[in-house]
Amino acid sequence: MNSTILILLFYLLSASHSNQAVKQFSSEWILSDFVEKHTEGVQLKGNPGIVDFGSRKAVSFNGSSDAIFLEKMPLTGCEQFTIEVIFRPAVGGNFAQRFLHFGEVQGDRVLMELRSKKEGWYLDAFIKTSSGNKTLIDSTLIHPTDQWYHIAYVIDHGKLSTYVNHKKELEGIIEMTPVNRGKTSIGVRQNETYWFKGDIFKIRITPEALKPENFIQK
Secondary structure: OOHHHHHHHHHHHHHHHHHHHHHHHOEEEEHHHHHHOOOOOEEEEOOOEEEEEOOEEEEEEEOOOOEEEEOOOOOOOOOEEEEEEEEEEOOOOOOEEEEEEEEOOOOOEEEEEEEEEOOEEEEEEEEEEOOEEEEEEOOOOOEOOOOOEEEEEEEEOOEEEEEEOOEEEEEEEOOOOOOOOOEEEEOOOOOOOOOOEEEEEEEEEEOOOOOHHHOOOO
């Protein structure tokens, strides 16, 4: 067996091991499961609905009273992680919307937000820890509403990056300490302000800084 074949085999085995590790340690949530199944530690607010996402199911949030609250806090102990969301922001929502909140209400927390305007929406990603806080937002990076998107927020030992449809948009630096306490809310901030209007299919949290080639696909 020549050296080229050996190198190729090593690459394939390494890639396979990496993908298996991501799958093994990730928290992957199909949101329709929370609505259709009576799962312990899950509380529904309002009336989140089920909508079609191709041959699959997503959850619809009305922008004023629909949300999902989880006792889970999957970021505990993580100095690096990747949050991914497959969602569709809808036209007609409030200007400021929080569609994912990990951690405490006012203390250490990670927020995935958007700002909605007549011409579209733009991403706002926020983190606050005991070491400081950081916001990644740019109002010029506008995307059309009523379309499906993949969002990723990557924390890599203090380096923050945001992606929309696998394309990097913004990055920043923070002195990183883990967000260890709290819960999770989907569709609204945990104090029930800034409701999200649109649909969410899937959320995945991975305790490592993923590259775009390892992101989930729509």
